[in-house]
Amino acid sequence: MRPDREHPLYHLDAETLLVATYIWVDDALKALQAQGIRFPKPQRHQKATLSELLTIALFLTFIGLDLSKGYLLAQALLRPYFPSLPHLSRFLRVLQNAQSLLAHLALRLAQGPSLLHVVDLKPLPMAHGHRIRGYALPGSGVGVGPLGGFAGYALVGVINDRGLFHRWALLPGNAREAWARELLEGLEHVLGDRGFRWVEGVLTPPYRLRGGQVVETGWRGWMGRVRNWIETRFSVMVRSFGLHRIEARSYWGLVARVNLILLAHNLVRSRVLLKMAGVEL
Numbered sequence: 001m002r003p004d005r006e007h008p009l010y011h012l013d014a015e016t017l018l019v020a021t022y023i024w025v026d027d028a029l030k031a032l033q034a035q036g037i038r039f040p041k042p043q044r045h046q047k048a049t050l051s052e053l054l055t056i057a058l059f060l061t062f063i064g065l066d067l068s069k070g071y072l073l074a075q076a077l078l079r080p081y082f083p084s085l086p087h088l089s090r091f092l093r094v095l096q097n098a099q100s101l102l103a104h105l106a107l108r109l110a111q112g113p114s115l116l117h118v119v120d121l122k123p124l125p126m127a128h129g130h131r132i133r134g135y136a137l138p139g140s141g142v143g144v145g146p147l148g149g150f151a152g153y154a155l156v157g158v159i160n161d162r163g164l165f166h167r168w169a170l171l172p173g174n175a176r177e178a179w180a181r182e183l184l185e186g187l188e189h190v191l192g193d194r195g196f197r198w199v200e201g202v203l204t205p206p207y208r209l210r211g212g213q214v215v216e217t218g219w220r221g222w223m224g225r226v227r228n229w230i231e232t233r234f235s236v237m238v239r240s241f242g243l244h245r246i247e248a249r250s251y252w253g254l255v256a257r258v259n260l261i262l263l264a265h266n267l268v269r270s271r272v273l274l275k276m277a278g279v280e281l
Helices: 012-033 050-062 067-077 087-099 098-108 221-240 252-270 272-276
Strands: 117-127 141-145 148-159 166-172
Touching: 012 098, 012 117, 050 067, 050 087, 050 117, 050 148, 050 252, 067 087, 067 252, 087 098, 087 252, 098 252, 117 141, 117 221, 141 221, 148 221, 148 252, 166 252, 221 252
Parallel strands: none
Antiparallel strands: 117 148, 141 148, 148 166
16 A cells, blocks of 8 residues: 555545544544443433444534534434434533543554654644734643644644654643753654754754854654654645644643644544455555
8 A cells, every 4th residue: 555545535435434534533432431441421312322423523523524523414414324413512512521532442453563753743723913912721821833823732643663643732822842841751763853852862963052163963864764764744734634734722622632633643544444444455
């Protein structure tokens, strides 16, 4: 399989992808329930199951649709598959309450030993320009990204040698790489860019001090190509899953959207759905 053809829609039709996603979500939730993981309480008069609602959220993420607009479309087009879908506001509430479950599902896909890890920081702008002053979600901060100043957050992610995210955290938008120190505790063989040179245990490219002296770090040529893996993974989440256009009115709603995108990424990267559908890899 070509590395730029890992998305299931290159190999499956939409109906097969929807069915495979539901089967995986339902089986994974049963496994978590058997482990004693607490599930959110169902909403009052909720008829659609948690598996159905999470399947719809993942499916909309796979095809790159905004959750709100996509769900309204799903209510019209997917009713033969899901006849008891709730109102949009209740769907978003269920998704927000399931944010920890989404994280558990993403972590299940990334389990296993890893020879090395790669860490990086990705800005998540939520407001630009004059809107910066009025943005006040808990834990947000004003930082500088590729498009200038913004108000929002920074996503610190760690991938393993299979390209799967197995640790992540949301930090204020003005966060520096050194703030990710606690996230990296207990990990060995971690690669990062020069911003992580003050974090113990992270191997970075050589850097210069103010006097011009070059500090050698033991960096090798192949490490640069490996470190670029996480740049590619962030690009996939932006281009295919809408990481750059998250809209949330609460902090936990934002956490749920980020966890959903990370779960969608790990599902695509692990090729679990393609294996379930019998696609030869």
